[in-house]
Amino acid sequence: MCGILGSVNITFKQQLLDQIKHRGPDDWGIENFTIENHTVTLGQRRLSILDLSPAGHQPMISNCGNYAIIFNGEIYNHQDLRNTLNKDLIFKGHSDTESILYYLIENGIRGVKEFNGIFAIAFLDLKKGLLFLARDPFGVKPLYYYEKDEKFIFSSEIRPVKSQIEFKELDKDALSCLLRLRYNPSPQTLYKNLKKIHPGHFIEINLNLEDISISEASYLEKKSPELPNTKQSNEVLIYGDFFQKAVKRQLLSDVPVGILLSGGIDSAMVAAVAQKHSDIPLKAFTIGFEGDHYEDEINDAFRTAEILGLEHHVKRIGFDDFLSKFKECARIVEEPLATTSIIPMYYLSELASKHVKVVLTGQGADEPLGGYPKYKTELLLHNIPGIIQKVIKSILSGYHFKNEKIYRGVNAIGITNELQRFLKIYEVFSNSEIKELIGHQDTTSIDRIKYFYEILECSNKKHSVERMMAIDTRMNLADDLLNYTDKITMNFALECRVPILDLELVNYVEQLPYQSKLNFSNGKLIHKAFAKKLLPDEIINRKKKDFSSPTSYWFKSESDSIKNILLDNKTLFGKVFNQKKVAEIIMQHEKGYPREKQIFLLLGVYYFLENFNS
Structure with missing residues (x-):
């Protein structure tokens, strides 16, 4: 690395x-x-x-x-x-x-x-x-x-x-x-x-x-995986074989390897397999938050480490830590993102780098295995006749939902053009909001999605949800989650590996029918089925928290700090962005509408523009 x-x-x-x-x-x-x-x-x-x-x-x-x-x-x-x-x-x-x-x-x-x-x-x-x-x-x-x-x-x-x-x-x-x-x-x-x-x-x-x-x-090509030499034809067992080989393969190193451990199932599975191949307790690292926040995963991760016999290292951060490193993280990542886990990743990488040179992570499971709610939304929309969708849309269009996932799903109802529907599910700011913010509408997003749609020959896939997952696995992951993870870990001379994106493992997963990966109520079905062979139910059945920050709470309780940064019309950000619209977005969040991703992205753009000519 x-x-x-x-x-x-x-x-x-x-x-x-x-x-x-x-x-x-x-x-x-x-x-x-x-x-x-x-x-x-x-x-x-x-x-x-x-x-x-x-x-x-x-x-x-x-x-x-x-x-x-x-x-x-x-x-x-x-x-x-x-x-x-x-x-x-x-x-x-x-x-x-x-x-x-x-x-x-x-x-x-x-x-x-x-x-x-x-x-x-x-x-x-x-x-x-x-x-x-x-x-x-x-x-x-x-x-x-x-x-x-x-x-x-x-x-x-x-x-x-x-x-x-x-x-x-x-x-x-x-x-x-x-x-x-x-x-x-x-x-x-x-x-x-x-x-x-x-x-x-x-x-x-x-x-x-x-x-x-x-x-x-x-150079991407559809490649049929070589199935393991086993008498078993059970998909779960075959998946497990590929998964374990992936983790073992990625332990390849002449220096010690650690684990970035959340409270969730993905990193726990990686850690469980990695520990099996280690003669000593592997070092595991978790970041948490000061105060009582739902997003804090330290207790869950501590229990996972205890069960698996890992040497556990933790650190907690507060809003002051979060805000004080925003500018530095913007410098490191170099491209603004709306992903609030960037700041926790900074502190997590800093912690891990004091102990090891290489870490494994559980990133990359949700896209190929259907772990996000948007895939269930697409699955649902695909099965509701268009005329019924129009009726539902007319009923719900007047409501202002405070749940972001529901809001996005409702916005996608009734859009028959597949790529336009994907875009509506993805979008952080609507095109009308973008026009208000910077006086310029988005015309390129659809072309970026279409490019991978064609390269991956998505038209040959049987279901729209399979097409969405394939695009996300090569597009959203690369320039969002994996981008900031690489930049921040490497800032601390720390190599971060992603076993769940092992080429052979993903090749196998993408050959499976979508029914093996998700249904209307759950995602990552085959992944969780194999987890039962590695982990106790108390880890498998934990509610998914994602790797995120308590920004929803912080951006309300500390909104004055945010306004002091974003509502200064003497800055380059103030010249590029409509200050009245920015203030409206902050106010919406204060009133309980979920706008933390939007505010986080605006902060990222603010610090990017600060360094644009330097």
Whole structure:
């Protein structure tokens, strides 16, 4: 796990590379290459997890000198890939970097489709004059790039790019999309011409001509899983086999591994399997909140740790802690989000980094396994005839619901266009609100959803809920939850792994009919059925709390603090946003309507704009 930085016709030295030193404090390297009239520079900051010796140093150049690679991530099946290579190859060490370098040399860039792991890769083919960048299938690792006037620069984070490129213009289309969806989906960012590679895609930079050319392509493909050698045909047992192999695979490390433990079932399942493969109690880490808050999970997590025999470490934070780190978290994450768990993740990562270099998390279960209420909403709407939906819509349209999930579901009633219905279920701000806030409506969100709808061949899926889950697994996860998790954990030189997004496990899950995953009342059916073989009922039957903050309460009780920040018309935020509408949103929350996500997103945009030109 590391940070990568590279360029074409923009030379840089260690000072620029050290802007991502937090991602890899153990080692660094920079190499320059010349192809035609272009200078290619590859740099990497290393967090040593596999092969701690100098044999894992990057940039790594092949024995023949014709290929080079820089790599951020972990490839859990790299030894299996290595075993397929030319038997005459002599390896210098046992790092996954060396395995994938030679795998790409033998199989080409599309060989990344066989990588079971998390990664952002730059692979340079000096013989053909091609530079490739690739991002893992679920977008666990971010990868940004900028290209203009024969100059090209890419990085794990935006910060080094901003040091080389002056961004003067805020992308209003991207801002309106952000306000609609709660995050900016690939490839757009709030900076004009700064892009991020789609999950499951690679870009090719052709350096053979005076004018460099760039093209992007997907390597995602529908792949039937290889079922385990078992006489059992029971789906739950097969799921359990894939799940356990995924966790065991992701324990691959030459340094200790810990667990980010919530009070819920997902991280508990990961912890239960991981502990089975450890000779000592694994370290587990939980964040909680001062005061009596429903969102606090410390007691539940403590009980889980006690049952599983984990060494448990906890920390509690209050509103002052929350607000004091908002600006810092906005700087770290670099892209505003409406996800209130960003701040707790900061303190959780800080806590874990004092004890371990690698952590496993339970993230990634809800999207492929149907864990969110929106999937039950879609399931329900799919089964209600359109004429009845119109009657229901006419009855309910006059009500102002104080439950956000019900409000979104009601808004989606009667929309027959599938993508428009998905968008209505997703949206944080409505298009009319966005127009009031910034004078610019969202026109790009639907295109972003449509892109993955087509890439994933969703029209071939039997049910709309399967299509929604497939899109969310590659889109919402990548540029929202996984984005902030990567940025914040890596800020503390902490590698975060997501076993539930193991490639083989997800391949199997997506082959199952939706009935194995959810019904009108429950989600993650097969997941919870297997949990019974790992955990007692008291953990399995706990009410889902999500990993969130008590922002609903805080933004009411401390609304004056929020107003002091957002309602200052002398700031750039005050110039971009309609202050009257912002004040109305805060007031709505004070009156009991759930607007904490909207307020959190506005705070994120405020701090983003504070640093826009710096």
